[in-house]
Amino acid sequence: MSGGTPKTLCSSGQRSLQEICHPLSAEDSSVLTPSPDVGTAAATGSIGEKDLSLPNGTPVDTSSPASSSSLLNRLQLDDDLDGETRDLFVTVDDPRKHVSTMETYITYRVSTKTTRAEFDLPEYSVRRRYQDFDWLRIKLEESQPTHLIPPLPEKFVMKGVVDRFSEEFVETRRKALDKFLKRVADHPVLSFNEHFSVFLSAKDLNAYKKQGLALLTKMGESVKYVTGGYKLRGRPVEFAAMGEYLDVFTQKLGTIDRIAQRIIKEQSEYLVELKEYGPVYSSWASFEAELQEPLEGVAGCVANCCSALEELTEEMCEDFLPVLREYVLYIESMKNVLKKRDQVQAEYETKLEAVAFRKEERSGMPTDVEKCQDRMECFNADLKADWDRWQNNKRQDFRQLLTGMADKNIQYYEKCLAAWESLIPLLQDKQENGKPETN
Template sequence: RTCILILINSKNASQVLFFFFFPHSEFDLPEYSVRRRYQDFDWLRNKLEESQPTHLIPPLPEKFVVKGVVDRFSEEFVETRRKALDKFLKRITDHPVLSFNEHFNVFLTAKDLNAYKKQGMALLSKMGESVKYVTGGYKLRSRPLEFAAIGEYLDTFSLKLGTIDRIAQRIIKEQLEYLVELREYGPIYSTWSGLEVELSEPLEGVSACIGNCCTALEELSEDMTDDFLPVLREYILYSESMKNVLKKRDQVQAEYEAKLEAVALKKEDRPKVPTDVEKCQDRVECFNADLKADMERWQNNKRQDFRQLLMGMADKNIQYYEKCLTAWESIIPLLQDKPETK
């Protein structure tokens, strides 16, 4: 399945036009073109959570707070939103279970999604009935060790990413403040050169050099803002989504434990309760299997994404310092004493 996403940069930046090309037989047509708003993505994610409670649902980007951009109609906001929503869809498309969810099918193919929203589940098959989780008053005594380890890892992981995110944003802010100073600093050498005939050429060279360093720093800051921060934010939200699935698993296990105790205490209910217990046990096993599979898939994606992210970060910093080095080296001949001609 291949998805091509285009975000319309018009008066309504939240409206999205999609072209979908599907080689799979579950779709009636090989190509679809539909329009979706952010609230439609939110509807899809909520439906996936309802119908696939045992699976990790990819997070949506924040609706308004994207890399500190306030103007929802700016080009950088539109492009950041487009990339984030495109990644959200690709995460679902690559999932062996979510990609076949009927709500996802409707989201991709229905011309009028509002009709499905109003009628709720009436037009859709009620998926996930066998794995509905309980949010009632059951309390888990203790998580199994492997899931306790997952919970501890997620807490540490989100804490580390949150710290990196805050520091990275401070660095970007300081870079932008430094950039403002550089843009004022460089032209001073140029205006000074008009007063210094003997130093005119080297002063103009320094001014041009600082201008080149400004351009390099601006590119570095944009790369951090456009490429580095969004990945951090996605995985911070991803870890929260995984924690929510883990809590749902705990609720199902707590229900199972409570029903086991009921069997032991109420002998008169033995003919009826065991069937209920077996259903709870099936839900626990389903949660455990799906959660572990999704965690492994998530870890693989995370390793790949962060290797690519850190490699890009290294390359961008190398390019920045090489550009600055080249700029400063270019003016050294202008600053050196020239032999006097006789």
């Protein structure tokens, strides 16, 4: 994205029905397929003594956890290089807690660097709280109704179980807010929205909240058109397929989220047991002089496994689950845009029927009908462009998510294996020392 001017998304480009309908298309399955570079690296000597393969012939990389981390870094680098030239960079960091007589809240520093002519300065640094981000998203929805607006993290903590001022919660929210602004900044249309510019640069955002901005919202007004219960003749096939895809994707994410929650719960319960299990061996060692070293070694192994499991569980809570929740919210946003598109189509069809009822010729179609048709076509083009962008982001996000999950599991099992392997020499030495002497 360069040049300082917004790109129009009204285009005739369309994806095939097969690509839209199937959640796990060939393109999506590339998430689980190593890149040629990875295969080449494995073939040039990073494997080790043996080259292992699965029953289907797929080679297995038996390198150390460090190599899996480098794979994750390479994938992240590839994602950055695949993007367009950027001229707007936004970062959310430095959360701070504010306590007043009326309320307690957290603000975040929003830093911006840009070369765009619309900004008076090349750099900005402002502080924003959650409700400011919420204001921005509402304004983007109102002024850009034909586009998919990225979701914000949920405002309220479910069931009040989590302390919203804890470091863990604040950091999770910071990451989500940072991702929200980066998605808006990378969008070829949303990033040029006037509300977004004000959010990034205004020292006093409350002044803009009170007075509002004089933006053109004709499209927004048209979307608010009430069709009086009019039933569509039918969504175009490609948009119907989008709706079906979102329904299936929702089910899949919901199932994964529920199972992941159970896994985390079971890991937490197992962790509690391990923390009680290890000290028993330490206590036992104090009564057994001859077995003291092996027993203390077992206690140390259990402690190391506890530490590794704790890290794995934290990673799932802080990195894996938030991505699932973000895409659940993303699906709701996409469904809302589809509903708005249906409203515009319903308005267009209603006007067409009114013209037909008056038996007017198409060549004499009223101007308002033609304008409504233009709005619908532009809406369709914008939605399809945002759909393609969303699918691309989804592939990158889940590729990074699954690679990171694999990397963390490898590290967990490697740490547990190393802990128990370190105990074997101690047990063997004890066995040798315990053998009776023979003449």
